[in-house]
Amino acid sequence: MxxxxxxxxxxxxxxxxxxxxxxxxxxxxxxxxxxxxxxxxxxxxxxxxxxxxxxxxxxxxxxxxxxxxxxxxxxxxxxxxxxxxxxxxxxxxxxxxxxxxxxxxxxxxxxxxxxxxxxxxxxxxxxxxxxxxSELGVIILLFEIGLESDLKELIRVGPQAAIVAVVGVVTPFALGTLGLVYGFNVPIVPAVFAGAALTATSIGITAKVLAELGRLSSSEGQIIIGAAVLDDILGIIVLAVVASLVKTGEIQVFNILYLIVSAAIFLIGAILLGRLLSPLYVKLVDEMKTRGQLLLVSICFAFVLSYIAQIIQLEGILGSFAAGLVLAETTKRHELEELIAPISDIFVPIFFVCVGAKTDLSVLNPTVPSNREGLVLALFLIVVAIIGKVVTGFTILGKPDLNKLAIGVGMIPRGEVGLVFAGVGSASGALSQSTEAAIIMMVILTTFLAPPWLRMVFKEPAVSPQEQESS
Structure with missing residues (x-):
């Protein structure tokens, strides 16, 4: 991405x-x-x-x-x-x-x-x-998700989210890379690239499903969102490391440290500075008399943070999510949620339809000889992709009331993030045709498997955001 x-x-x-x-x-x-x-x-x-x-x-x-x-x-x-x-x-x-x-x-x-x-x-x-x-769609989606999230709840579940994120990156990466190298004799560089593709989580897909199920503000929902945000950061770092390995043959430690430090400073700084300036934001909006003042000022704030995130080599969606978290703490939250909904209805479907439109199912055709090796590799990657994320929920100890399976399932979809890994690997020449096909098939299945599975693992009836708000 x-x-x-x-x-x-x-x-x-x-x-x-x-x-x-x-x-x-x-x-x-x-x-x-x-x-x-x-x-x-x-x-x-x-x-x-x-x-x-x-x-x-x-x-x-x-x-x-x-x-x-x-x-x-x-x-x-x-x-x-x-x-x-x-x-x-x-x-x-x-x-x-x-x-x-x-x-x-x-x-x-x-x-x-x-x-x-x-x-x-x-x-x-x-x-x-x-x-x-399409990219504007996912930026607006994450802004809306930030608005619907509870910053205090995210901070409260922060340690659990961090555990889920780290385990969700390390486990599939290690299992995928070692399995390909020692089980399928795949060269180390393409194996590392495939392992890196297994670390991603598509926050956009999971967040939209949680919102539809009315579970976004639940403890499980907040852990999944927090972990998915951290997953994106860790995924960026992993991708940078692997890309550096392909280009130079060595890992540049300075770049890794830069990404880690910049991500931490950006997220913490954006939230702290935003909370400090939020009274000025409310006062500015209240004093403006023209139509659309709340929506446009808020969108500008989200776009500025997205721009800053982008130029420091992070993802723009992290900026818009942080903007939503900050504005959710103001008295304008509910009014802004109502205003952003039609904007989201216009742009967000573009993102999801484009993800589906770019998915080439021809790689699943077993009658094509070049696909057969990829199908075997894909089967292995799919199993690792599912197990590597499902186990993450069960690493949270001392919380018997949490739906730990739901947390793991919520981390499964790779979506467009996984396709980016495959695209970078293909462009660098590091991936063979079969390995690239296997990664694409893994992305396809995890993307389509997670939404219905997530609905099934939440055993209680879904509660709409409006019902949550009234209660």
Missing amino acids: IADITICMDILTSSWFATYFYSPVPLLATATEGETADSSLVLASVLLSLVVIYFASKLGGEICFRINLPPVLGELVGGVAVGVSALGLLVFPEGGFSANDSLLMQFLQLTTEVTPEGLEAVFSSQGEVVSVL
Whole structure:
């Protein structure tokens, strides 16, 4: 995700991004010759993509809701249905695909006079813009999750969350790496990369499921969220270490220490400084008389913290989560929760549908000879991925009332975070085709397995956030 967000920041600062949003050119103008994308056609293709995304998310979510599954699972499945694995409507160039692989691009070509060269440029730009919107979606999601979290409860469960996070990183990494090296004779570097991919936890997927189940503010929910945040930090450090090992053949201790110290200073500093400045925030909002003052000031605060997190080589979602935690301590919390909900409804589905759309299920086809070795490796990685996270809940001692299985299950999904590890490993040339396929299959299964399993392990009836608030 680090690389994705860096690309996104580059896109936001590029000239064509501003041009296509503000271009006065008619919507279906002909694309210019050459590699430059026509801004109006980029906008047209993005609008078509959003229609597909929203339709897929609502259809999938409604179906899952009616069969008692988390709606977020429906959004993921809807993404798979419209993505590279099925209909090919929502396709992204980073997967090695071209405009001819996208039905949306073919429809655009039929309804305009765009040239093949111009179509490829539009396809590339459209993919980048939708990816930016997807990253904004997860940033807003984590801001909303921060608002719904209790900072005092997070601090209270901090030691337990830290134990869960550390065990959830060390256990699968060690089991995966050693198992691949000694059990499957995989070379050390790709084995380390695969082990590193096992350490990730997709906080966005788990947090959304917990919110849907009304369990976000429970002790189990807060431990899972706290551990997932720490997991992200530890995952960044592991990825940096492994990437350094591939590039230089040695581990750079200074970079590891920098990431650890910067992460600690950022999270603690953001929360302390935010609590100190929160009275000024409330006073500023109260004195403003124009429409949307609370929402815009709060979003700006979240984006500033996300920006700071990004430039110090952390993840932007950590900044938005910290912003939500800080603002949840103010008197504006409930009003802000109501205001951010429709914004979340617009952007968050883009993130989940895109995760599903980028998932290539063809790697599961056993009739393809190159997939068979990957399937065997994948089976091993899947077992390690599940066991390595499920055991984390049972490492918490002296808390008999906790649903420890739920905590472990909540840490299982790898989601887009695991795909980032696979992508970095593939780009570096460290992974063989079979190992890369095995990692992708592990990510796919853990991502889709966790939401329904999490619902099952919470035996009591789900309580909505509104019911929790009224009680």
